[in-house]
Structures are given as structure tokens and as C-alpha cells.
Amino acid sequence: AAAAALAGYRGPGRTRDGLEVKVLANVQDGAGARAAAARHAEGVGLLRTELAFLSRAEEPSVEEQAAGYAAVLEAFPGQRVVVRTLDAGSDKPLAFATMPDEENPALGVRGLRVARRDPGLLERQLDAVAEAARRTGAEPWVMAPMVATVAEARDFGQRVRARGLTPGVMVEIPSAALMADRLLREVDFLSIGTNDLSQYTLAADRLSADLADLTDPWQPALLALVQATAEAGRRTGKPVGVCGEAAADPLLACVLVGLGVTSLSCAASSIAGVGARLAVVDTEACRRAAQAALATDDPHDARAAARRELGVE
Ligand code: PEP
Ligand code: MG
Numbered sequence: 296a297a298a299a300a301l302a303g304y305r306g307p308g309r310t311r312d313g314l315e316v317k318v319l320a321n322v323q324d325g326a327g328a329r330a331a332a333a334r335h336a337e338g339v340g341l342l343r344t345e346l347a348f349l350s351r352a353e354e355p356s357v358e359e360q361a362a363g364y365a366a367v368l369e370a371f372p373g374q375r376v377v378v379r380t381l382d383a384g385s386d387k388p389l390a391f392a393t394m395p396d397e398e399n400p401a402l403g404v405r406g407l408r409v410a411r412r413d414p415g416l417l418e419r420q421l422d423a424v425a426e427a428a429r430r431t432g433a434e435p436w437v438m439a440p441m442v443a444t445v446a447e448a449r450d451f452g453q454r455v456r457a458r459g460l461t462p463g464v465m466v467e468i469p470s471a472a473l474m475a476d477r478l479l480r481e482v483d484f485l486s487i488g489t490n491d492l493s494q495y496t497l498a499a500d501r502l503s504a505d506l507a508d509l510t511d512p513w514q515p516a517l518l519a520l521v522q523a524t525a526e527a528g529r530r531t532g533k534p535v536g537v538c539g540e541a542a543a544d545p546l547l548a549c550v551l552v553g554l555g556v557t558s559l560s561c562a563a564s565s566i567a568g569v570g571a572r573l574a575v576v577d578t579e580a581c582r583r584a585a586q587a588a589l590a591t592d593d594p595h596d597a598r599a600a601a602r603r604e605l606g607v608e
Pocket of ligand 1: 540
């Protein structure tokens with residue numbers, strides 16, 4: 296029955312009792328977006344714009360960027376597409392944006408922080424997104440990676456709104472999760488990047504195999520920050536999604552929904568598994584699973600508790 300449901304997922308995402316949860320795709324270009332649309336993604340929850348430019352020595356022109364973003368928007372007419380501004384630095388260095396020889400690049404000038412030194416790079420990228428929107432008639436949302444403070448969210452929100460676009464920020468740093476209410480006074484949505492949020496919450500390199508038990512997305516401390524962020528969204532009536540790898544695990548996806556997130560964004564190959572699982576669970580069971588997982592002391596017990604409450608696997 297599970298395999299049949301998996302093959303049969305055609306969207307939209309919803310729980311058995313009818314709670315709508317958008318199941319979106321993480322993509323890096325137009326071809327990826329078209330492939331995700333074929334797998335019944337309801338849109339794009341994370342366009343990783345930096346991945347198209349990893350091998351470039353020079354900043355791509357506004358025209359080249361606009362054409363690339365338009366190709367993604369065209370794959371999802373009338374649907375949500377969230378464009379993330381360049382997340383250069385740390386594990387994704389870009390020759391034209393990254394500081395060479397940082398002592399500690401994961402804690403250095405990465406993501407939105409690049410705009411401190413070079414605001415023009417961000418301005419030109421936002422111009423390109425606005426141009427892609429104009430050409431396609433789409434209304435993309437735009438979010439910044441690596442936001443740590445309310446002031447950063449305010450500045451980003453103003454730059455995005457000045458172009459008639461909808462601003463949001465990623466929650467990847469514990470300070471952002473703790474300030475989620477105040478971030479939502481500045482921007483219209485939040486998207487939780489669990490890959491970096493676990494790295495910065497547990498102080499463990501996301502690329503280290505030796506520390507994978509710490510960066511396990513089932514860590515109760517990570518779940519607690521997801522809950523705090525989602526509750527801020529509920530209080531303000533604004534969307535809070537998850538776009539990190541956590542959203543690709545069907546069991547954890549149910550827990551995230553139980554914690555209150557309103558959308559999930561994952562690799563296109565994971566969409567059917569997540570969508571099919573949501574379709575067979577009730578919201579109340581997701582809430583119970585979330586509370587049970589939060590009450591445990593480690594990832595292994597959190598997983599077992601969620602499994603028990605949801606009656607799966
Ligand atoms: C994340 O950190 O969870 C995220 C989605 O961003 P990236 O993996 O591109 O850093
Ligand atoms: Mg990240």
C-alpha cells in the first residue's frame with residue numbers, strides 16, 4: 296500500500312484530515328525546476344542561486360542572471376517560487392564573492408554578510424530577480440541566507456520591497472530562531488535551513504562524518520528551535536517553511552508539520568515519499584509525534600517516539 300501511495304503522489308500536499316502543507320522542491324536551475332514540476336512539486340521552496348556560478352571567476356551579468364531565474368519561474372506558472380540570494384562562502388565559495396583565506400569560513404563572511412563589503416552584488420542580483428519577474432509575470436519570493444539579526448532582516452526587506460518583491464529570511468542561526476517574532480515584523484515569511492541550523496546549534500561542522508550524530512536533524516535542540524520559529528509564524532499568521540534536508544525524511548516531515556511549519560521543501564526525488572506519507576497521517580498524530588520527539592534527550596529516542604505516535608515503520 297505504501298509503495299502504491301508513493302507511485303501515486305500527484306500533489307497537492309495535505310494530511311489525511313486535510314491540512315494543507317505545500318511540498319516544494321529545492322532546485323538550482325530551470326532544468327531542475329522542470330524536473331521537479333514533473334514530480335508534482337507545488338513550487339520551489341529554495342532556489343540555490345550560487346550553485347550555478349561555482350566555477351565562475353566573474354560575477355554573472357544581470358541579464359544572464361535574469362534569464363536563469365526566469366527559466367525557473369516559467370516551470371511553475373502561478374505557483375510559489377522562492378529565490379535565495381547568493382549563499383557564497385564556507386562550503387560554497389564563489390571566486391567573485393568570497394573572502395580568501397578566512398580563518399573560520401563557516402563563521403565568516405558568508406551568505407548575506409557578503410553585502411557588508413559589496414552591497415552592489417546583492418543589488419544587482421535583486422535587479423535580476425525583478426527583471427525575471429517582469430518578463431514572466433510571476434511574483435517570486437526572495438530570501439536571504441545566513442541572517443543573524445533583526446537589522447539585517449530589515450535592511451534586506453527594504454531592498455526587496457523596493458523592487459515590488461516579497462521578502463523573507465532563512466533561519467539558519469540560533470539567534471534568528473530566537474528572534475523569529477521580530478524578524479517577522481520586517482519580512483513576510485521565514486524558511487528554516489536545518490542543515491546550517493543544526494551546524495550552528497550543535498557547533499558541529501555539517502560536513503564532518505565524525506560529528507554526524509551531532510548534526511542529526513532529529514536532535515531535540517534543533518526541533519525546539521523549529522518549534523519556536525513555527526510558533527512565531529502562527530502568532531503573526533505568516534508562513535514558516537523548512538528547506539533543509541530534514542524536510543526530505545517522511546517521518547521527520549510529519550514531526551515538522553506537528554511543530555507547526557506550513558511548507559516543506561526538499562530534493563525532487565524526495566517529494567513523492569514526503570507527500571505520500573503526509574497523506575496517510577492526521578494532524579493530531581503529527582502534533583503528538585512532535586511533542587513526544589521534543590520530550591526525548593537524543594535523536595535516536597526522538598525518532599523512535601515519533602514512529603510510535605505515528606504508527607509507521
Ligand atoms: C540549509 O542550511 O539547511 C539550507 C537549506 O541551505 P544550504 O544547504 O544551501 O546551506
Ligand atoms: Mg544553509
